Amino acid sequence: MNRTYVTDMRHYLDRNGAVPDDIPGPALNIGLFLGPIVAWVTTHETRPKVRTNVPCRSRPGRRRCTGIMYAGFHSDGSTIVWQCPVCHDNGFIRGWEGTVWDRRRD
Numbered sequence: 001m002n003r004t005y006v007t008d009m010r011h012y013l014d015r016n017g018a019v020p021d022d023i024p025g026p027a028l029n030i031g032l033f034l035g036p037i038v039a040w041v042t043t044h045e046t047r048p049k050v051r052t053n054v055p056c057r058s059r060p061g062r063r064r065c066t067g068i069m070y071a072g073f074h075s076d077g078s079t080i081v082w083q084c085p086v087c088h089d090n091g092f093i094r095g096w097e098g099t100v101w102d103r104r105r106d
Contacts, residue, residue, distance in 0.1 A: 002084075002088035002089050002090065003058075003089050003090075004089075004090050004091055005030075005089070005090070005091030005092070006091060006092050006094075007030070007091060007093050007095075008093075008094050009031075009034065009095045009096040009101065010095040011027075011095070012027065012030075012031035012034075012035075013099060013100070017098075017099065017100060018100070019031065019100070033054070033057045034093055035101040036053075037052060037054050037069055037080065037082050037093065038080060038093060038096045038099070038103075039101045039102075040052040040054060040071065041071050041072060041073060041080050042096070042103040042104045043103040045073075045104070046071065046072040046073060047072050047073045047075075048072050049070040049071055049072040049082070049083065050070060050071070050072055051068055051069075051070055052068065052069045052070065052071050052082075053068070054068065054069040054071070055068055055069070056068065056084040056087060056089065058084060058087045058089045060087050065084060066086055067084035067085055067086030067087055068084075069082050069083070069084055070083050070084075070085060071083075078094065078097065079094050080092070080093040080094075080096060081093075
C-alpha cells in the first residue's frame with residue numbers, strides 16, 4: 001500500500017528555526033527522513049525527479065523497503081516532490097525555504 005505525504009517542513013521547527021528538543025519521536029523520524037530529501041534537492045536544483053541518495057523509510061510487510069527516493073522540484077518551483085520507485089510511497093514538501101535543510105546558494 002503506497003502512501004502520499006503532504007508536508008510543511010516548518011511544522012518540525014521551533015520559532016528560532018531549530019528542531020525542538022521535545023519534538024515527539026514519530027514526528028522527529030519523519031523530519032529526519034524528509035529533511036535530507038530537501039537538502040539533496042536544494043543542493044542539486046533538480047527538475048524533474050531524479051534519484052537521490054536518500055533511502056526509503058517504509059516497511060511494507062514489516063520488511064524494510066529497498067528503494068532509494070527520486071525527488072525534484074515541482075513545476076511550480078517551490079514544492080518538492082518525491083517518490084519511492086519500489087513501494088511507491090510519495091509526497092509533496094512545502095515550507096522548506098529558509099529552513100535548516102535549505103541548501104540553495106545565496
